[in-house]
Amino acid sequence: MVGLQGSGKTTTTAKIAWRLKTRDKKKVLMASLDTRRPAAQEQLRVLGEQTEVPTLPIVAGQTPLQIAKRAMEAARLGGYDVVLLDTAGRTTLDEELMVEVAEVKAATNPHEVLLVLDSLTGQDAVNTAKAFDSRLAITGTVLTRADGDGRGGAALSMRAVTGKPIKLIGTGEKWDALEDFDPARIAGRILGMGDIVGLVEKAAQTIDAEKARSIAEKMKKGSFDLEDLAEQLAQMEKIGGMGGVLGMLPGVGKIKNQLAAANLDDRIIKRQRAIISSMTPKERRQPKVLDAKRKRRIAAGSGTKVEDVNKLIKMHRQMADMMKAMGKNRGMMARMFGMGGGGGPSEAELAQMQGELAKLDPKALEQLPSDLKDALPKGLSGPKGLPGLGGGGVPRGLPGLGGGLPGGLPGLGGQLSKFPGGPGKKK
Numbered sequence: 001m002v003g004l005q006g007s008g009k010t011t012t013t014a015k016i017a018w019r020l021k022t023r024d025k026k027k028v029l030m031a032s033l034d035t036r037r038p039a040a041q042e043q044l045r046v047l048g049e050q051t052e053v054p055t056l057p058i059v060a061g062q063t064p065l066q067i068a069k070r071a072m073e074a075a076r077l078g079g080y081d082v083v084l085l086d087t088a089g090r091t092t093l094d095e096e097l098m099v100e101v102a103e104v105k106a107a108t109n110p111h112e113v114l115l116v117l118d119s120l121t122g123q124d125a126v127n128t129a130k131a132f133d134s135r136l137a138i139t140g141t142v143l144t145r146a147d148g149d150g151r152g153g154a155a156l157s158m159r160a161v162t163g164k165p166i167k168l169i170g171t172g173e174k175w176d177a178l179e180d181f182d183p184a185r186i187a188g189r190i191l192g193m194g195d196i197v198g199l200v201e202k203a204a205q206t207i208d209a210e211k212a213r214s215i216a217e218k219m220k221k222g223s224f225d226l227e228d229l230a231e232q233l234a235q236m237e238k239i240g241g242m243g244g245v246l247g248m249l250p251g252v253g254k255i256k257n258q259l260a261a262a263n264l265d266d267r268i269i270k271r272q273r274a275i276i277s278s279m280t281p282k283e284r285r286q287p288k289v290l291d292a293k294r295k296r297r298i299a300a301g302s303g304t305k306v307e308d309v310n311k312l313i314k315m316h317r318q319m320a321d322m323m324k325a326m327g328k329n330r331g332m333m334a335r336m337f338g339m340g341g342g343g344g345p346s347e348a349e350l351a352q353m354q355g356e357l358a359k360l361d362p363k364a365l366e367q368l369p370s371d372l373k374d375a376l377p378k379g380l381s382g383p384k385g386l387p388g389l390g391g392g393g394v395p396r397g398l399p400g401l402g403g404g405l406p407g408g409l410p411g412l413g414g415q416l417s418k419f420p421g422g423p424g425k426k427k
Contacts (some may be wrong), residue, residue, distance in 0.1 A: 002101055002132055003116035005037065005089035008144035008170060012116050013086045014047035016168070018175040021053055026081040031056035031071035033064040033104060034088040044086055051175055054080075064088060068104045085110070093128065098135045105136055112139045114167065117158070119143045125154045126161055133162045140167035143181070147171045155186075208235070224320045226284040230276040233269050274302040275312050287313055 003009045013030060020026040030048055032055070034040035041058045048055035056071045068085055075083045087104060090097045105113060115138045117125045132138055141162075143155055146169040155166050166181040212235070215228045276284060278301035283290055290298075295309045302309075 001084065001086050001114055001116060002136065002138070003089055004093070004128060005091050007089065007116045007118045007121075009089060009116045010034075010040065010043055010047065010086050011173075012142055012144060012168075012170060012178070013044065013084050014051050014053070015170065015175055015178040017048075017053040017082075017084055018051040019178055020082055021051070027079065028053050028082045028084065029056060029071065029075050029078065029080045030054070030084045030086065031067060032058075032086045033067050034086060035062070035064060035067075036088050040088070054078075064100055065103050065107055068108050072108055083108075093131050098131075102135055113137070114139065115141045115164075117141055117143055117154070119146050119154065119169075121154070123154055123157060126157045129158045129162050129164075133164060138162070138164055140165050142166075142168045142170065144170035146186075147177070155181075211235075221324075224316075224323055226276050226279065226287055226316055227281075229316050229319070230273055230284070233273050233276075237269055271302070271304055271308065272312055275299075275304055275309055278302040287316060 001009050001013050010032070017028045017030050020028050030044055030053055032041040032044040045055050045058065047053075056067070056074060059067075059070070062070070064087065071083055071085060074080075085104065085108065087101050088097065113136050115129060115132050117128060119125075121128075129138075129141060141158060141164060143166055158164075159166060169179050169181050169186070171177045171179055211231060215224070215231060218224050218228055275298060278298045279290075283294060283298075290309075290313060292306075295306050299306045299309050
């Protein structure tokens with residue numbers, strides 16, 4: 001691992017080690033060759049403890065070349081599959097740094113020489129990449145802080161100048177926030193087109209399939225309790241929270257300002273989980289027993305207000321009602337989500353859905369972007385029209401979602417801002 005100081009070499013080394021250990025089931029050893037920066041070796045040791053990846057014991061007074069040779073010998077004796085050597089960096093390029101790194105490369109003969117670059121440095125990163133490649137013949141680059149405001153335009157320049165691929169990108173501070181570089185998907189994100197493939201991959205790696213299946217079955221039966229909701233919120237946090245999920249969805253770029261105004265951050269999810277954690281097991285399984293006294297106790301225990309507790313209970317009740325209604329008619333559910341061959345729900349089923357949805361807060365559909373509203377069919381009519389739809393019908397399908405979604409997301413109270421703890425309207 002090579003690069004300038006402050007580009008994220010040490011953290012990226014730990015991320016790669018964690019990825020090799022958890023995903024590829026490799027036995028990994030990390031070693032810090034940075035003898036100049038204060039506490040650099042100690043930093044890697046701490047990261048090793050956090051990721052549960054072994055690090056080479058620190059021996060004071062050794063040169064980077066001696067540490068590298070000791071790491072290789074320790075790896076052979078210990079039966080390790082991979083050794084990650086975290087070399088020293090400088091604030092600027094200099095000859096001493098290049099000689100030191102070149103000596104380490106010659107002595108260890110690594111399979112990969114990865115150059116770590118900060119994507120926020122812009123076009124200056126190209127000069128760095130060119131200098132390292134001319135002396136070390138790097139095998140690829142890693143772009144860190146790709147989740148920032150920078151568009152990563154330097155990535156194109158580096159690829160053109162060095163001819164070496166960008167192998168990985170760092171998208172956050174957590175250990176799993178490291179992704180394979182895919183040009184099409186990154187271009188999609190930059191242009192605001194979303195990255196559904198990335199979202200699905202992330203979900204596949206983090207979500208417990210068995211738990212998800214169990215919750216889905218309970219939803220169909222209408223027995224979706226607050227413990228299940230807490231589990232759903234925990235899984236959403238693993239994927240990257242609301243910001244992480246919304247950022248990968250197509251079309252969200254168009255309502256970016258509205259989302260910013262709604263102030264949707266991951267603290268809302270944490271607050272919701274705190275409320276549920278302050279309940280007794282009986283209260284989680286039977287929310288109907290929650291009276292005013294219990295709600296005051298839960299609010300005090302979770303550091304929230306009684307109104308926040310009421311919002312969470314309302315959100316859960318709406319989700320449970322909608323899932324129960326959909327679970328009663330499997331054919332309708334399948335066609336709605338594009339799983340059947342019918343192409344969409346029948347008129348009778350639409351009327352039934354309309355009746356069920358009329359019980360819920362109808363304002364969710366009013367929050368849709370204008371282009372989605374225009375795409376909704378106007379011909380459907382019924383005794384219970386939903387505001388904001390002109391003709392008053394339930395949408396046959398939203399663009400890009402196959403079968404479509406019923407009247408907004410369940411449990412959002414009609415507006416994005418109505419999450420417990422969010423900036424909802426004052427009473």
